[in-house]
Amino acid sequence: MLAVAILAAGKGTRMKSDLPKVLQPLAGSTLVERVLSSCEHLQPQRRLLIVGHQAERVEACLAGHGGLEFVLQQPQNGTGHAVQQLLEPLAGFNGELLVLNGDVPLLRPETLVRLLQRHRERRAAVTLLTARLADPSGYGRVFANADGEVSAIVEHRDCNEAQRCNDLTNAGIYCFDWRRLAEVLPRLTTDNDQGELYLTDTVAMLQPAMHLEVQDADEINGINDRLQLAQCEAVLQERLRRHWMAEGVSFVDPASCTLSEGTRFGRDVVVEPQCHFRGSSNIGDGCRIGPGCLIENSSLASGVEVLFSVLRDVRVAQDCSIGPYAQLRAGAELEPHCRIGNFVEVKNSHLASGVKANHLSYLGDADLGAGVNVGAGTITANYDGVNKHRTLIGADSKTGANSTLVAPISVGERVTIAAGSTLTKDVPDGALAFGRARQVVKEGRG
Ligand code: UD1
Numbered sequence: 001m002l003a004v005a006i007l008a009a010g011k012g013t014r015m016k017s018d019l020p021k022v023l024q025p026l027a028g029s030t031l032v033e034r035v036l037s038s039c040e041h042l043q044p045q046r047r048l049l050i051v052g053h054q055a056e057r058v059e060a061c062l063a064g065h066g067g068l069e070f071v072l073q074q075p076q077n078g079t080g081h082a083v084q085q086l087l088e089p090l091a092g093f094n095g096e097l098l099v100l101n102g103d104v105p106l107l108r109p110e111t112l113v114r115l116l117q118r119h120r121e122r123r124a125a126v127t128l129l130t131a132r133l134a135d136p137s138g139y140g141r142v143f144a145n146a147d148g149e150v151s152a153i154v155e156h157r158d159c160n161e162a163q164r165c166n167d168l169t170n171a172g173i174y175c176f177d178w179r180r181l182a183e184v185l186p187r188l189t190t191d192n193d194q195g196e197l198y199l200t201d202t203v204a205m206l207q208p209a210m211h212l213e214v215q216d217a218d219e220i221n222g223i224n225d226r227l228q229l230a231q232c233e234a235v236l237q238e239r240l241r242r243h244w245m246a247e248g249v250s251f252v253d254p255a256s257c258t259l260s261e262g263t264r265f266g267r268d269v270v271v272e273p274q275c276h277f278r279g280s281s282n283i284g285d286g287c288r289i290g291p292g293c294l295i296e297n298s299s300l301a302s303g304v305e306v307l308f309s310v311l312r313d314v315r316v317a318q319d320c321s322i323g324p325y326a327q328l329r330a331g332a333e334l335e336p337h338c339r340i341g342n343f344v345e346v347k348n349s350h351l352a353s354g355v356k357a358n359h360l361s362y363l364g365d366a367d368l369g370a371g372v373n374v375g376a377g378t379i380t381a382n383y384d385g386v387n388k389h390r391t392l393i394g395a396d397s398k399t400g401a402n403s404t405l406v407a408p409i410s411v412g413e414r415v416t417i418a419a420g421s422t423l424t425k426d427v428p429d430g431a432l433a434f435g436r437a438r439q440v441v442k443e444g445r446g
């Protein structure tokens, strides 16, 4: 039997934030969600989350994760006090308890598997993860012999000079024999610099206590402040970029680009400098993105080119070309071979194949048929101050430069709209439509 408990009740004072620390974002998901996903594959029988500071907010954020038991810790009197709150919900539980710090988000799932293996092999009362850090300041120091047996953990602030020289660091990740832990939990005292109950103090009371040292020290990075948050973000970004390079994506200047876990790339994609991918996006084979793009929750088929543009919540079919300086907003759907040029905004619109809108236009709530040519400065006036209305333009029609289409309006196929027109009425197939004042020239009056 395996239970997992995640400590997520602390305030995170050092973040200086209104947001609870475990809800801080890292490469698009929160710290606590990352910790949760690092243990999912172990398929624990119980998953408990210890909440306290802004508990409702943390619970609301995790509402979509089924089977989580929330345990309230009020007030928050240290990590040992947090785990004491499990005595009631885990009364009668007989098995292993894996304790994870909610602020250690880079842990690899394989490492937890190895931790459990080591724990079982050595029949330990507790096994904890450690690493040797170049700068262990702020972390608890682990005192162990050459055989991996741990005698004690001393918090940085409680260490003397000599103890601080020990660089073997506590990750805050432990596998306990729950029944043995439950026996010693009530014996914790607040006899330390912070006057809190420390979970780390149980280790000296539980023997044999073992540790497993991880080689990649980044895995145990804990996040207490914004600097550590940024450092973890950098580690995650590097992991993501390396992964996608190995899968056949070229980054011209990798360090200048950021990715999210939910972004997928096809083969032979080229990502130029300063491109940012967020949420869940799919970038098809052979796309060329950048420089200077933001792409969020969007799907691009193969061979799409995007230059200096922003795409959010959109779908783009193959071989479209977008930018420079275009904005595609929620609900924009482009069929193959569309061309969207500079200073064109498209929102909640369907563009059939081969539509061209090369310059200075707004297409909102519109349906454009195949091959429509949108003249420079064409505007769909979709909003009457209260409601949004649709504009329909049939296949192979052309809008003249500076046309305004006041929606709701339906323009047929093969229509030509004269430059500078403001149209308020429907236009039938094959027509030429004017909607402007005739030019008047009075000679000699200039
Ligand atoms: C803790 C460890 C330290 C270890 C480090 C690793 C203790 C006493 N120290 O220190 O040895 O090197 O983690 O990152 O455990 N929390 C609660 N309730 C509380 C206090 C904290 O749920 O009353 C939660 C926090 O939300 C956080 C986690 O426990 O997710 C760790 O707390 P934090 O205060 O950050 O501990 P550290 O000082 O980093």
Ligand code: CA
Pocket (backbone or CB within 6 Å): 103, 222, 223, 224
């Ligand atoms: Ca911490």
